[in-house]
Amino acid sequence: MAWGLKMPEIKFTKLFINGSFVDAVSGKTFATTDPRSGEVITMVAEGEKDDVDLAVKAAREAFDHGQWPRMSGFQRGQIMIKFADLIDQHIEELATLDSLEVGKLFSHNKLADIPSATRMLRYFAGAADKIHGETLKMGGPFHGYTLKEPIGVVGHIIPWNFPTVMFFFKVSPALAAGCAMVVKPAEQSSLSALYYAFLAKQAGIPDGVLNVVTGFGPTAGAAIASHMDINQVSFTGSTEVGRLIMEAAARSNLKPVSLELGGKSPLIIFDDADINMAVKLAQRAVFYNKGEVCVAASRIYVQEGIYDDFMKKAVETVGDWIVGDPFDPHVHQGPQVVDKEQFEKVLRYIEHGKREGATIVAGGKPCGENGYYIEPTIFVDVKEDMVIAKEEIFGPVMSLMKFKTMEEAIEKANNTRYGLAAGVVTKNLDIANRMARSIHAGSIWINCYFAFDSDCPFGGFKMSGFGKDLGMHSIEKYLQVKSVVTRLHDSPWL
Numbered sequence: 001m002a003w004g005l006k007m008p009e010i011k012f013t014k015l016f017i018n019g020s021f022v023d024a025v026s027g028k029t030f031a032t033t034d035p036r037s038g039e040v041i042t043m044v045a046e047g048e049k050d051d052v053d054l055a056v057k058a059a060r061e062a063f064d065h066g067q068w069p070r071m072s073g074f075q076r077g078q079i080m081i082k083f084a085d086l087i088d089q090h091i092e093e094l095a096t097l098d099s100l101e102v103g104k105l106f107s108h109n110k111l112a113d114i115p116s117a118t119r120m121l122r123y124f125a126g127a128a129d130k131i132h133g134e135t136l137k138m139g140g141p142f143h144g145y146t147l148k149e150p151i152g153v154v155g156h157i158i159p160w161n162f163p164t165v166m167f168f169f170k171v172s173p174a175l176a177a178g179c180a181m182v183v184k185p186a187e188q189s190s191l192s193a194l195y196y197a198f199l200a201k202q203a204g205i206p207d208g209v210l211n212v213v214t215g216f217g218p219t220a221g222a223a224i225a226s227h228m229d230i231n232q233v234s235f236t237g238s239t240e241v242g243r244l245i246m247e248a249a250a251r252s253n254l255k256p257v258s259l260e261l262g263g264k265s266p267l268i269i270f271d272d273a274d275i276n277m278a279v280k281l282a283q284r285a286v287f288y289n290k291g292e293v294c295v296a297a298s299r300i301y302v303q304e305g306i307y308d309d310f311m312k313k314a315v316e317t318v319g320d321w322i323v324g325d326p327f328d329p330h331v332h333q334g335p336q337v338v339d340k341e342q343f344e345k346v347l348r349y350i351e352h353g354k355r356e357g358a359t360i361v362a363g364g365k366p367c368g369e370n371g372y373y374i375e376p377t378i379f380v381d382v383k384e385d386m387v388i389a390k391e392e393i394f395g396p397v398m399s400l401m402k403f404k405t406m407e408e409a410i411e412k413a414n415n416t417r418y419g420l421a422a423g424v425v426t427k428n429l430d431i432a433n434r435m436a437r438s439i440h441a442g443s444i445w446i447n448c449y450f451a452f453d454s455d456c457p458f459g460g461f462k463m464s465g466f467g468k469d470l471g472m473h474s475i476e477k478y479l480q481v482k483s484v485v486t487r488l489h490d491s492p493w494l
Helices: 049-065 073-089 093-104 105-131 163-177 191-203 217-227 239-251 275-291 307-318 340-355 408-412 429-438 472-478
Strands: 015-017 020-022 030-036 040-046 142-150 152-158 180-184 210-212 232-236 255-258 266-267 299-303 359-362 379-382 397-403 419-423 441-444 478-488
Touching: 015 191, 015 266, 030 093, 030 275, 040 191, 049 152, 049 180, 049 210, 049 217, 073 093, 073 105, 073 163, 073 191, 093 105, 093 163, 093 191, 105 472, 152 163, 152 217, 152 419, 163 232, 163 397, 163 472, 180 217, 191 210, 210 266, 232 239, 232 397, 239 255, 266 275, 266 408, 275 299, 275 307, 275 397, 275 419, 299 307, 299 408, 299 429, 307 359, 307 379, 307 397, 340 379, 340 397, 397 408, 419 429, 429 441
Parallel strands: 152 180, 152 232, 180 210, 232 255, 266 299, 266 419, 299 397, 379 397, 419 441
Antiparallel strands: 015 020, 015 210, 030 040, 142 478, 359 379
């Protein structure tokens, strides 16, 4: 492997069910590929409905009769901390796996993604013994209280753009709550999830509590969404698939769902902003992780007083954005997209923008002799009704637009079916507060972007879904409230 790194041995490629690595019932496998070249890395077990049934059976047994939900929160927390410690010890291998499969920068995996995952584990480990109900002051001769109990067996379906972070967005609070679970990673990014399952067992998480079924959405994912013995489903991905999951959950056992879906997030930059800071912020907000970010600020609105200067500087600085091998420490972006299908999809959006009359002032083409690389692209002359201004591209494409007044900025920001996130750049506190209260989105970042923290709840409005990841709010979706009422002794009632 380039840049002095040794190609890791791919240790885990089978399904992880009830504490063991096993072949798929069908014996099928599928290829996971390296987006730098399109070459096959290895073959991974292809789980389907029968495999999901086995995983759910193991999780059901672990939840209904096993130790995990019956341990004290403190005991669960101690095991989760050990899990985090083991991840720290294997960070090089894990960072390499995510770079190999989805082209993420090795340096970002090692310095940001995996450390944020272990912080999540430790945060929720600390929360595990702080889950409690309430004492009720009832109107009659009764004593009442509530219990918060784990909801049961949970299905987690996670995307490919942040394989490690999304795994622990879901798994950490569910473990803290005392649930058992079946995780289906995206077929493009299965390897690190299987490695995490192995480390979970080494940490002492009982067999059956954490199962990983690799495979495809229409088979393994659909089986999880419709399974009668799964009590809740948490999904991060596209709005279209989220709708299918919600329908399947309703048709089966009416299980609750939590959906973190698509976005078309605006970044609104006012005349009083520091232009150099705003350009750097916008560049990061759009092109970070190759634009493969659900909250990517693909709509950049700049107030007319600084629009021309901003555009000029944005074009200049994107020329310094280095695209190349994700293991190269000097590179800003690895392969721009995860596979050929996504590569071609992004290129189609770029062509669509040109046909509709938008103008490319930077990028717009594939680059490199091999692999799925696309130049960071900036469009101007973009109209609100253009496809590139309305639909989530999930690639390195910026639509740069102009506004006059704060009221116009609010109207444009909310002119979308999505509501995941938004950014505001201004030195004026009144503007910041007005914008924060007026934009219909789950996260509003003022003079920053991608500001995530284990304690800060994250989730969308409108067609960006519902339910929260991160923070104590995220534990609530893995719990159910039970009311317990006792008649007071010798009190008159009947």
